[in-house]
Amino acid sequence: MSDLNKLTIAGARDALAKGETSAVELTEACISAIDASGALNAFVHGTPDMARQMAAAADQRIKAGNAQPMTGIPVGVKDLFCVKNVPSQSASRILDGFLPQYESTVTQNLWDQGAVMLGKLNQDEFGMGSSTENSVYGATVNPWKLGDGVARTAGGSSGGSAAAVAADLCLGATATDTGGSIRQPAAFTGTVGLRPTYGRVSRWGVIAYASSLDQAGPITKTVRDAAIMLGAMASVDAKDSTSAERPVPDYEAALTGDIRGKKIGIPKEYRIEGLSDEIDGLWSRTAEMLKDAGAEIVDISLPHAKYALPAYYVIAPAEASSNLARYDGVRYGRRAKLGAGDGVVEMYEKTRAEGFGPEVRRRVMIGTYVLSAGFYDAYYNRARRVRALIKRDFDQAYASGIDAILAPTTPSSAFALGSADSSNPVEMYLNDVFTVTLNLAGLPGISVPVSLDQQGLPLGMQLIGRPWEEGELLNFAQVLENASGFVAKPTRWW
Template identity: 60%
Template sequence: MRPTDHTLKGALDALAAGETTSVALTEAFLDAIGRLNPRLNAFITVTGEKALEAAKASDARRAAGKAGLLEGAPLAIKDLFCTAGVQTTAGSRILGGFIPPYESTVTANLLRDGAVFLGKVNLDEFAMGSSNTTSASGPVENPWSRANDPDTRLVPGGSSGGSAAAVAARLALGATATDTGGSIRQPAAFCGIAGIKPTYGRCSRFGIVAFASSLDQAGPVARTVEDCAILLKSMAGFDPKDATSADLPVPDFAAACGRSVKGLRIGVPKEYRLDGMAPEIEALWQQGLQWLRDQGAETVEISLPHTKYALPTYYIVAPAEASSNLARYDGVRFGLRETAQGSDLRDLYERTRAKGFGQEVRRRIMIGTYVLSAGYYDAYYLKAQKVRALIRRDFEQAWGKVDAIVTPATPSAAFGIEERQDDPITMYLNDVFTVTANLAGLPGLAVPAGLDPQGLPLGLQVIGKPFDEETCFAVGAAIERAAGFTALPRLRA
């Protein structure tokens, strides 16, 4: 086995047994990045020297009997997490050259547990997108390709496309990601890996560049459900620097992966059967439910009646919060500054934001500013918040009948980088199965479960009760075992 073929759990076991070292693993991944990243564009910044120094220090700690939970594991970090002394761009020109003087809480937790950071990975600009084509650093390519059309470059999903592509291509053992409307689960499904958006408040948002503050949540992507559980254990925890952080103990998520699903009631929401749904998506969904029934679970049809309003609600709430959060990028305090001789402050703002923000970010700022403006606040934003409360209530009523909910993760497999780009509404529809979990603050796990007719990966989604990621992991691991997903992308280390 090549070092890059390890799962996170396998690598940690090999390190503990003395079969490899962190330096050897890190060198192997850096070599893989050097060979494949020019094609995939998954990494924006590679921190090779820092990674090797960290790996040497990790090997020394392990030799001294002081190994942490993730001791020596090479990881990729989404370039939305502030990393002390390392450029953090959020995929935007406006933050080009910004080097934070502090560490995000999530990445600090990973470093505390001995992880080695290989570098910062690409994303849709300010996490706004479902394809990783809006980044100022250029689009990310999915390492998978269509069987009958191998030359068409496919999107890895977004906004965490760099994270998912890096893990799928074996450029890292795992990666941090963020999810505002599906930005962990959709890329995981498109790239044939696992990814979990935990309950809102499970992971601190301190040091993560904000998109929509009431929706954003950090989580991991990795090759297996168990790997995600191991990473989430390290990433999660109460943080007094984040007012929305939940002061709750962090369970042993990995132990939950071996839990039986016998006796669990699995909800099947009828509203997720969409007109025109691809037959392979429906077939995989039914197969996933049968796998769970075969392991002793019971499936129960439920109704989430306000699901049909989820997308329009999300695309009012998220841009509104984005327009407020992104107001801080003005060319005065940090990041890009565009000015001209004799220009005034207003001219500085206009030049900087016009040069620094991409088209999708400008579109969402304008939408958000509009729905928050006088005369439209009540008609749009306030009404959207009321519908959001109804969506949350739908789930609360469902939890009286079921223990978890299983749905498709995406409405299709990965599409071409040049496809759908001229139609933002079609792009927004990629989030149709995922936004409800964000609006309700619930955990959602994507699990690779099958292939479409062109050999591209498809995933199923497990939605759980608030702060019940353990049941998500149990159900997700049961699907993973039954699916036996072993297909590999064409481009990989």
Template identity: 60%
Template sequence: MTDLTRLSLKALRDGLARKEFTALEATDAYLAAIDAGNGKLNAYVAVTADKARDMAKASDERIGKGEARPLEGVPLGVKDLFATEGVHTQAASRILEGFKPEYESSVTSNLWRDGAVMLGKLNMDEFAMGSSNESSFYGPVINPWRGESGEDLVPGGSSGGSAAAVSAWLCAGATATDTGGSIRQPAAFTGTVGIKPTYGRCSRWGIIAYASSLDQAGPLARTVEDSAIMLKSMSGFDPKDSTSADLQVPDFAAAVERGVKGLTIGVPREYRIEGMPAEIERLWQQGLEWLKAEGATVRDISLPHTNYALPAYYVVSPAEASSNLARYDGVRYGLRVSGKDITDMYEMTRAEGFGREVKRRVMIGTYVLSAGYYDAYYVQAQKVRTLIKKDFEDAFNAGVDAILTPATPSAAFRIADEEMKVDLVKMYLNDIFTVTVNMAGLPGIAVPAGKDGQGLPLGLQLIGKPFDEETLFAAGRVIEKSAALDLAPAQWW
């Protein structure tokens, strides 16, 4: 029998609909894969085997009655940032120790409504703060891909568990979130496809907040078509989220094979950063050639405020984080460390409950919001954000349909890379190509497009107009077909 874990999400869904195998068989295959591999990869922080089998049995009943839904019987992993009713939800942080919400996030509710099966909760950087998935209370996630020397590599962050699980066939697809690149960077590091949709496309209700004006949910999957199928189910207006867009959700999968003939693809000169590896530059040029060969026109453009995006992002996001994380005080839920009085209890709980990176960002955020510095830092960063958004608007108004850039400045790097640990700015520079998309609220997709000299995956990023994810899927599919990569890491786990 075919290994069901190696099928694409679409092939699995279609096989289930044709009754070639059952949802329970598919779920058991994935649970077996998790049991065999998670000990080494550390992608899952909680496996919900009984719940998964119950959901799969319910799917089989509906399939038997001819009542199949869009994701009927498809086993998915859920990033630990999404509230799941009665199931471990801790944002990979000690401060939420033991927390099991009594409600379900809107995004996961949509997936279960459409028949998907929950395999468990996926590891991540604590409170989604990180680019390497090394800040998790549960320890680092290991990338299924390895370099020539066989050393452990990071899967990217913060959605590293989601990306690793998809890449290693431990789920058919996974939910993820993106605040400054946390879907697209892990996708590029693991040879998977990740889309950060337009801000407001997916509800944020029930997603543990990092930076509310930047956070957006999206899928990680093995193919462009799989990610389109998932995003259709994840999206939709939600009256519980005041930033949710009241727009009809397109059939994203129908746009995948639309092609790029007649489209104009912008190439921002500011993304040609000093010191960019030659292999990244060559891959970028190859991507442009692939799009031109399918009928697209390429045009150089300028996004003049790009250089200010990363510093502005690391003012805005910690500021919002310091406000959002103020609610974790040990009083109502999660960790509580006793003290001599309530103030001491607050201080000790937060000191023991938060990891180093979270403390760092809360301190930065508190500083930039403090009296005397608010105008100098936070207000200025918001002004820069407005200018970044206008740069994109000017490009799109001038006839550009989508923008092509590298997804990351390198392939995956070593876990516990001492240079990265010492030089935090270098770690933060991993988001240099992705943060502008969040600052402007735009959609962006990372698609595997090549490999580096060690055979590690490299991705290209496409940036689109607001609520025009369809063009990104169409252009991403052209890159996917043209690259024709073998994206199966050698199984060592």
């Protein structure tokens, strides 16, 4: 078989089972693709020797008849998942040299199934950003490039994961979503990005940004691949107190393609001022696709959705300021050089000033401010109350019989690196306008590529599901995937 790296997870799994290829051959194809992809800056820590060993072990497992769905499948790992004895920096200078002596639950679950690790993927520092420009490694470049030659963002914070999957450097990738960091990059790169219900996938061993919002999930080439990979990543985990005591269902078996009689909600509050006619038209067309498949389209109201963005940018920085206080240069990571007479306070100050990038410093300062005496009730507690109202809106919508909600993933296609969109913090934060509500409510969501815009860049639509109903959500997504017929791939230029 040729172009093995272009296979889907499902296609590779079937080819491995039939003996049409081997895990070693599949892995070598991906390693070669990674070696030739430097211009994308997606992979930041390669692990080719480790990959070859894991692939050889996977082939033995397949030969012995002990294969599982992810056995022999080469994947990339976002840099904030701790992998034992592999650099895990969360794209931050302050964790330079950090080699975890433990394995995150998500990656351990993948390795237990026999998946193959190709290396670590680029991201925004600690997951803070929407373009991967806030990375110590430099920005990831979107594989989609137009005739103008302009380098565009692959999104963020999981831009490296999305770019690697879109460019066929790996068959799937782990990612995390705190305010849209799986779904937005997926929409920008023509890939599928799934954010599970909060608590469905363990956060243990995932370098934290905002603990009540962070959730790990897969970025893949197809909806079926997302179902397969989520099934491997998800588990009940005693090491994570927020892990739900729920068995992991067979998500792939839920892909029946039958959505007859189901109700899809269209939230009127998502028709924001300035929404382009192109995005609005695509929204209407995808609703018609689901209607043609037998679903009922219902207008709904999520009255507090308009407050989601400001509430998110109070709660997330507040949790970040608490989580990032652990980086002090004492136990691990970078430590600044100290001058004569410097004490522990100076060491903290200099280490953090050198180690944290500007966006991280900005959010830590915001978070410290909203948690400070005199402002805690005015900002943080008020944001928490808004969060509860946003969750109640979704609860009421689902209680009324709605099975899923359809909305755009992003307000535009991928913007240029270094543009006004990426250099203005407030403009950057607006990229999360359609995605942060899910994180505040803890709900599952998936972005599915459905079209190219007038320029020729991919656009995604987002489906929002009931809590713990990822199987049903994936089934809706596959119907949309099939109906849209999106098969476009970026022209190779890197």
